[in-house]
Amino acid sequence: QKEVEQNSGPLSVPEGAIASLNCTYSDRGSQSFFWYRQYSGKSPELIMSIYSNGDKEDGRFTAQLNKASQYVSLLIRDSQPSDSATYLCAVNDFNKFYFGSGTKLNVKP
Amino acid sequence: EAQVTQNPRYLITVTGKKLTVTCSQNMNHEYMSWYRQDPGLGLRQIYYSMNVEVTDKGDVPEGYKVSRKEKRNFPLILESPSPNQTSLYFCASSFVAGGNEQYFGPGTRLTVT
Numbered sequence: 096q097k098e099v100e101q102n103s104g105p106l107s108v109p110e111g112a113i114a115s116l117n118c119t120y121s122d123r124g125s126q127s128f129f130w131y132r133q134y135s136g137k138s139p140e141l142i143m144s145i146y147s148n149g150d151k152e153d154g155r156f157t158a159q160l161n162k163a164s165q166y167v168s169l170l171i172r173d174s175q176p177s178d179s180a181t182y183l184c185a186v187n188d189f190n191k192f193y194f195g196s197g198t199k200l201n202v203k204p
Numbered sequence: 205e206a207q208v209t210q211n212p213r214y215l216i217t218v219t220g221k222k223l224t225v226t227c228s229q230n231m232n233h234e235y236m237s238w239y240r241q242d243p244g245l246g247l248r249q250i251y252y253s254m255n256v257e258v259t260d261k262g263d264v265p266e267g268y269k270v271s272r273k274e275k276r277n278f279p280l281i282l283e284s285p286s287p288n289q290t291s292l293y294f295c296a297s298s299f300v301a302g303g304n305e306q307y308f309g310p311g312t313r314l315t316v317t
Contacts, residue, residue, distance in 0.1 A: 099246075103244075129305075129306075137310075137311075138294055138308035138309060138310055138311050139247070139294070139308050140308070141305045141306070144305065183246065183247065185247075187301065190235075190252065190254060190260070190301040191249060191252065191262060191263070192237065192247075192249050192252075192262075192306070193249070193263070194239075194246045194247035194248070195246055196244055196245060196246035197246055
Protein backbone atom coordinates (compact mmCIF):
# COMPACT_ATOMS: atom_id res chain seq x y z
CA GLN A 96 0.00 0.00 0.00
CA LYS A 97 1.57 3.27 -1.10
CA GLU A 98 1.39 5.95 1.54
CA VAL A 99 1.76 9.68 1.77
CA GLU A 100 2.10 10.95 5.31
CA GLN A 101 1.47 14.43 6.62
CA ASN A 102 1.14 15.85 10.10
CA SER A 103 -2.55 16.70 10.45
CA GLY A 104 -1.85 19.79 12.55
CA PRO A 105 -3.20 22.27 13.12
CA LEU A 106 -0.06 24.26 12.53
CA SER A 107 -0.43 27.75 13.95
CA VAL A 108 1.88 30.57 12.90
CA PRO A 109 1.64 34.34 13.39
CA GLU A 110 1.08 36.59 10.41
CA GLY A 111 4.33 37.34 8.61
CA ALA A 112 6.10 34.19 9.82
CA ILE A 113 7.33 31.25 7.75
CA ALA A 114 5.08 28.20 7.71
CA SER A 115 6.78 24.86 7.08
CA LEU A 116 4.72 21.90 5.91
CA ASN A 117 6.17 18.42 5.54
CA CYS A 118 5.28 15.26 3.68
CA THR A 119 6.87 11.82 3.37
CA TYR A 120 6.03 9.15 0.84
CA SER A 121 6.61 5.43 0.78
CA ASP A 122 7.28 4.57 -2.87
CA ARG A 123 10.77 5.34 -4.19
CA GLY A 124 9.43 5.07 -7.74
CA SER A 125 7.22 8.14 -7.36
CA GLN A 126 7.86 10.63 -10.12
CA SER A 127 5.99 13.88 -9.56
CA PHE A 128 5.02 15.76 -6.44
CA PHE A 129 2.38 18.39 -5.81
CA TRP A 130 1.09 20.68 -3.12
CA TYR A 131 -2.58 21.60 -3.16
CA ARG A 132 -4.42 24.07 -0.98
CA GLN A 133 -7.99 23.37 0.09
CA TYR A 134 -10.18 25.90 1.82
CA SER A 135 -13.00 24.55 3.95
CA GLY A 136 -15.87 23.38 1.76
CA LYS A 137 -13.96 24.00 -1.46
CA SER A 138 -12.09 21.88 -3.96
CA PRO A 139 -8.28 21.53 -3.96
CA GLU A 140 -6.25 23.97 -6.03
CA LEU A 141 -2.62 23.53 -7.07
CA ILE A 142 0.03 25.58 -5.27
CA MET A 143 3.25 24.00 -6.49
CA SER A 144 4.55 21.07 -8.49
CA ILE A 145 8.09 19.70 -8.26
CA TYR A 146 9.77 16.88 -10.16
CA SER A 147 13.49 16.92 -9.35
CA ASN A 148 15.58 17.17 -6.21
CA GLY A 149 16.14 20.61 -4.80
CA ASP A 150 14.11 23.74 -4.34
CA LYS A 151 11.49 25.38 -6.51
CA GLU A 152 10.29 28.87 -5.72
CA ASP A 153 7.12 30.62 -6.81
CA GLY A 154 6.39 33.91 -5.10
CA ARG A 155 6.01 33.31 -1.37
CA PHE A 156 6.03 29.54 -1.83
CA THR A 157 9.04 27.22 -1.98
CA ALA A 158 8.76 23.49 -2.53
CA GLN A 159 11.65 21.25 -1.57
CA LEU A 160 12.15 17.67 -2.75
CA ASN A 161 14.59 15.09 -1.43
CA LYS A 162 14.04 11.78 -3.22
CA ALA A 163 16.73 9.96 -1.25
CA SER A 164 14.88 10.75 1.98
CA GLN A 165 11.45 10.46 0.29
CA TYR A 166 10.53 13.85 1.63
CA VAL A 167 8.71 16.85 0.21
CA SER A 168 8.17 20.14 1.98
CA LEU A 169 6.42 23.44 1.37
CA LEU A 170 7.56 26.72 2.86
CA ILE A 171 5.24 29.69 2.93
CA ARG A 172 7.02 32.96 3.59
CA ASP A 173 5.30 36.05 4.99
CA SER A 174 2.26 33.97 5.92
CA GLN A 175 -1.07 35.75 5.60
CA PRO A 176 -4.43 34.98 7.26
CA SER A 177 -5.69 34.14 3.76
CA ASP A 178 -3.19 31.24 3.73
CA SER A 179 -5.24 29.53 6.46
CA ALA A 180 -6.36 26.31 4.81
CA THR A 181 -5.58 22.62 4.60
CA TYR A 182 -2.52 21.76 2.50
CA LEU A 183 -2.51 18.46 0.68
CA CYS A 184 0.63 16.70 -0.49
CA ALA A 185 0.13 14.55 -3.60
CA VAL A 186 2.43 12.06 -5.27
CA ASN A 187 2.14 10.67 -8.78
CA ASP A 188 3.24 7.13 -9.53
CA PHE A 189 2.60 5.72 -12.99
CA ASN A 190 -0.60 7.60 -13.70
CA LYS A 191 -2.04 7.13 -10.23
CA PHE A 192 -2.18 9.82 -7.58
CA TYR A 193 -1.80 9.40 -3.85
CA PHE A 194 -2.72 12.15 -1.43
CA GLY A 195 -1.83 12.75 2.17
CA SER A 196 -4.61 13.52 4.61
CA GLY A 197 -3.52 17.15 4.75
CA THR A 198 -2.08 19.63 7.24
CA LYS A 199 -4.35 22.35 8.55
CA LEU A 200 -2.59 25.71 8.72
CA ASN A 201 -3.87 28.59 10.87
CA VAL A 202 -2.26 31.98 10.34
CA LYS A 203 -3.11 34.28 13.23
CA PRO A 204 -3.36 38.05 12.58
CA GLU B 205 -14.29 29.76 -18.64
CA ALA B 206 -12.11 26.67 -18.23
CA GLN B 207 -13.71 24.43 -15.69
CA VAL B 208 -14.70 21.01 -14.43
CA THR B 209 -18.37 20.66 -13.60
CA GLN B 210 -20.06 18.02 -11.49
CA ASN B 211 -23.72 17.24 -10.96
CA PRO B 212 -25.44 16.97 -8.64
CA ARG B 213 -23.61 18.94 -5.96
CA TYR B 214 -25.58 17.33 -3.16
CA LEU B 215 -27.37 14.00 -3.17
CA ILE B 216 -29.16 12.03 -0.47
CA THR B 217 -30.21 8.55 -1.49
CA VAL B 218 -31.08 5.16 -0.05
CA THR B 219 -29.13 1.95 0.00
CA GLY B 220 -29.29 0.05 -3.27
CA LYS B 221 -30.71 2.80 -5.49
CA LYS B 222 -28.47 3.21 -8.52
CA LEU B 223 -27.08 6.67 -9.11
CA THR B 224 -24.78 8.51 -11.49
CA VAL B 225 -22.65 11.55 -10.76
CA THR B 226 -21.70 13.39 -13.92
CA CYS B 227 -18.38 15.10 -14.61
CA SER B 228 -17.55 17.25 -17.58
CA GLN B 229 -14.50 19.34 -18.53
CA ASN B 230 -14.15 21.93 -21.29
CA MET B 231 -10.33 22.03 -21.47
CA ASN B 232 -9.78 19.15 -23.90
CA HIS B 233 -7.95 17.24 -21.19
CA GLU B 234 -6.98 13.63 -21.81
CA TYR B 235 -6.70 12.54 -18.17
CA MET B 236 -9.70 12.45 -15.87
CA SER B 237 -10.08 11.00 -12.42
CA TRP B 238 -12.50 10.48 -9.56
CA TYR B 239 -11.62 10.84 -5.88
CA ARG B 240 -13.44 10.48 -2.62
CA GLN B 241 -12.52 12.51 0.42
CA ASP B 242 -13.23 11.30 3.93
CA PRO B 243 -12.18 12.92 7.24
CA GLY B 244 -8.74 11.76 8.30
CA LEU B 245 -8.20 9.77 5.10
CA GLY B 246 -7.57 12.50 2.60
CA LEU B 247 -8.30 12.14 -1.08
CA ARG B 248 -8.33 8.60 -2.42
CA GLN B 249 -8.40 7.85 -6.11
CA ILE B 250 -11.32 5.70 -7.26
CA TYR B 251 -10.83 5.42 -11.03
CA TYR B 252 -8.94 7.29 -13.68
CA SER B 253 -8.98 7.53 -17.44
CA MET B 254 -6.01 8.20 -19.70
CA ASN B 255 -8.22 8.88 -22.72
CA VAL B 256 -11.47 7.89 -24.41
CA GLU B 257 -12.33 4.24 -23.76
CA VAL B 258 -9.27 3.84 -21.48
CA THR B 259 -10.06 3.53 -17.79
CA ASP B 260 -8.24 1.95 -14.88
CA LYS B 261 -8.68 1.34 -11.18
CA GLY B 262 -7.33 3.67 -8.56
CA ASP B 263 -6.86 2.80 -4.92
CA VAL B 264 -10.50 2.29 -3.91
CA PRO B 265 -12.53 1.11 -6.94
CA GLU B 266 -14.84 -1.36 -5.19
CA GLY B 267 -18.51 -0.48 -5.58
CA TYR B 268 -17.94 2.03 -8.39
CA LYS B 269 -18.03 2.00 -12.17
CA VAL B 270 -16.95 4.57 -14.71
CA SER B 271 -17.08 5.05 -18.45
CA ARG B 272 -15.32 7.37 -20.88
CA LYS B 273 -17.22 7.44 -24.15
CA GLU B 274 -16.39 11.07 -24.89
CA LYS B 275 -13.28 13.02 -24.05
CA ARG B 276 -15.10 15.66 -22.03
CA ASN B 277 -17.29 13.40 -19.87
CA PHE B 278 -16.40 10.91 -17.16
CA PRO B 279 -19.45 9.79 -15.15
CA LEU B 280 -19.18 7.90 -11.86
CA ILE B 281 -21.77 5.17 -11.37
CA LEU B 282 -22.79 3.58 -8.09
CA GLU B 283 -24.96 0.63 -9.05
CA SER B 284 -25.91 -0.36 -5.51
CA PRO B 285 -24.84 2.37 -3.10
CA SER B 286 -24.15 1.51 0.51
CA PRO B 287 -23.77 3.76 3.58
CA ASN B 288 -19.97 3.35 3.51
CA GLN B 289 -19.99 5.24 0.20
CA THR B 290 -21.23 8.35 1.97
CA SER B 291 -18.48 10.81 1.16
CA LEU B 292 -17.39 13.94 -0.69
CA TYR B 293 -16.55 13.14 -4.30
CA PHE B 294 -14.30 15.14 -6.60
CA CYS B 295 -13.75 14.82 -10.30
CA ALA B 296 -10.46 16.14 -11.70
CA SER B 297 -8.82 16.50 -15.09
CA SER B 298 -5.42 17.33 -16.56
CA PHE B 299 -3.80 17.44 -20.00
CA VAL B 300 -2.03 14.18 -19.32
CA ALA B 301 -1.26 12.28 -16.14
CA GLY B 302 1.91 12.63 -14.17
CA GLY B 303 3.52 15.98 -14.43
CA ASN B 304 0.44 18.04 -14.96
CA GLU B 305 -1.76 20.09 -12.72
CA GLN B 306 -5.13 18.54 -11.99
CA TYR B 307 -8.14 20.83 -12.09
CA PHE B 308 -10.81 19.79 -9.62
CA GLY B 309 -14.54 20.08 -9.89
CA PRO B 310 -16.59 21.65 -7.07
CA GLY B 311 -17.38 18.35 -5.40
CA THR B 312 -20.48 16.22 -4.85
CA ARG B 313 -21.57 15.48 -1.30
CA LEU B 314 -23.27 12.10 -1.28
CA THR B 315 -25.20 10.66 1.64
CA VAL B 316 -26.44 7.07 1.49
CA THR B 317 -28.97 6.12 4.18
